[in-house]
Amino acid sequence: MARWGVPGAVLVRPFALALFRGDADPPPRSPRLSVTVPSWLRVLVPVERVSLVQVAELLLAAVLFVTTQNMVSGWIVQAAVSGRTPVPVPAGLSFLTAASAALPVALRDRWPLAAWRAAFVLLPVALWTAFQVGAGEPPYTMPTALSYLMVLYSVAVRCERRVTLAVWILTVLTAWIVQPNSMPMVTVVVTVAVLLGHNVRVRRTATSRLAEEKRRSRLAEGAQAVLEERARIARELHDVVAHHMSVIAIQAEAVPIRAAGDPAQLETGLAEIRQLSLEAIAELRQVLGVLRDQDGRTETAPQPGLDRVDELVANARSAGLTVLVVRSGALEGLGQAVELSAYRIVQESLSNAMRHAPGSAVRVELAREGGELRLRVAGGPGTRPGGPPGAGQGLVGMRERAALLGGVLEAGPVPGGGFEVAARLPVGERGGG
Template identity: 65%
Template structure:
């Protein structure tokens, strides 16, 4: 208990350290020196507040030294001339230290104040002794206290306040009340500035963390978008290529012409897959997000998907209703990918099935329905379920709805509604 009470005083008087000086802003900083003058200067940028402290220290030093000399000449009991600089050092040296070392500046005042009071008390005229402190000393001590309150922790600041009040009581109890008011107001003002600076620093740090978190979120969203695109492209084309590679030899039955035609079809599908992959990965190669690849696919290319699906053995019937032209790029791409993924799922899980693809434009809504019956061949291995997640995310990003699930008779149905007038969403 006692050590906890004594510790702030030990820190204030001996071991404590102040916070580092605040970061200098351009508002209080002199401009850089010209290049030809920079070689003559020890520094190229000067903080104006530090210059003001040095100028004030010089003015107070010269003024106090001159005043002490005048008093010594008029005093009936002059002191040794070697003691005359002591009051001047007491008011000037702490000002030179307070910017970098505020606690050291305060300790310097405490160390020099006995010599200051001795010389001033011996030389100062009796009519001026109503208060033992001169105006330069009051200015210096007030500025030093302000620096301590701004740059030191609360326990140290409190200890400095207590020591200052006790010192005033010991030196001159008559001037203690007004001195206590001056010291208290100065320390409270400095401490309030410290709190505001701390709050501002915390706010800046929170804003920095928020920006970092936002940047990380954008990166994750971009990764998810790219992963979704890659999944749709690879899953569809690889499914078609795999089924074709298995079916072509069986259909050819040794016929070289049919085998060659089937392999050409596989090559065409592979080139289409590579083209779409280049479109997706093009944005990764462009630092500014631009890409000179072809536009992303839309519903105008649904017939290509249908043709690819039919080559794998699916029977696809397409139903169109309403005008499908003029769709926003984000809506067209999302609709294309949903149809692509749905047909890929039908190829893998219901080979040879009959599929109904319905595209309906209903005012400001685009409705998609892809339904397939049971397959006529064994289904492939189940996937990881990322396709359904991707389709649901695409619909959700546009403010639409998505539903998928089995239907009676062993088939499966995917239904999505996309707002045509939705705000443009990055694909």
């Protein structure tokens, strides 16, 4: 018994959904098919906007009701006069027959499945009346047939496929019970209406899925752009903070030793530290300028380039490094992206030398060869112990900068002690920015 229970439930469930428990998708709404209700009319119509589709269907329902009621009333009178009816037909049946055509149309926009249920329940009334008054073969009045086909279309558009199939089966079985001779014609007409509605549902579903995929794609692209921007800002902040804080820390340690109790020397050293701090703050503001303020303004100051390498060298020398800069080739017109990356690579390399090899000699080479900017920063061993190894984020940031421009960067220790950073940055449409 249990083995047959599950398939039986699967077969019966669509009919239960169609007749009792199922529901339809909400109606699609378009702002172009609705109008705003004037304020003076909202006493009678307590809504802000009215759907033109609902208004049109209510008007159609009213027309169907009046037409069907007049038509059936005329048939009842004619049948009573001619004596064709075996039993008297109450005049009130004309109202029920009219309701069987009008009520489903009035309900189908908001509740298509409920509209079909109403049509299915009221259909015997319309059929019995047509049989009694001798309306003809088959016993389907035009308003009732039109109303039923409109409801079937709405069910196919707005309901699940299994519910639509159950509604189709019940309709065809009813046509066979009512009049077997008319069943083929009814089946064809009903099937066309159902297939047309199902095709519209499939197209709407595909369109909505495509729109959802586009929305998700836009969100993913936005999230990726945010991550890339965060990574770029993080690289800039790391380079700025690491360089300036290293210089400030070394200066703060060296100033008392150099001053040796001389107030003038101490004052001069503190002034240098203050100047470095102000430069760090200014550069941080420039980096953070990519974040808009509440008025929508952004910082538009130019990014640092190779023309400011001498400032880095001066800071490094004040911190105790011996720095030699060698330039060759035309170093103008490299492009903002290339110059910024080269500047940051030199900045990070000098910061590493100050932290890990204090007092060392550093050689900075900048050369333009063909379509490349070649950059080399080589430092020797320090004259005093340096700080502990860091997390390696500086080297990672330098490699990322070179890779974004299509270049390469190599870094590592050299024989005899010391460290070397060598980079090749392409100068062109991609690298030049």
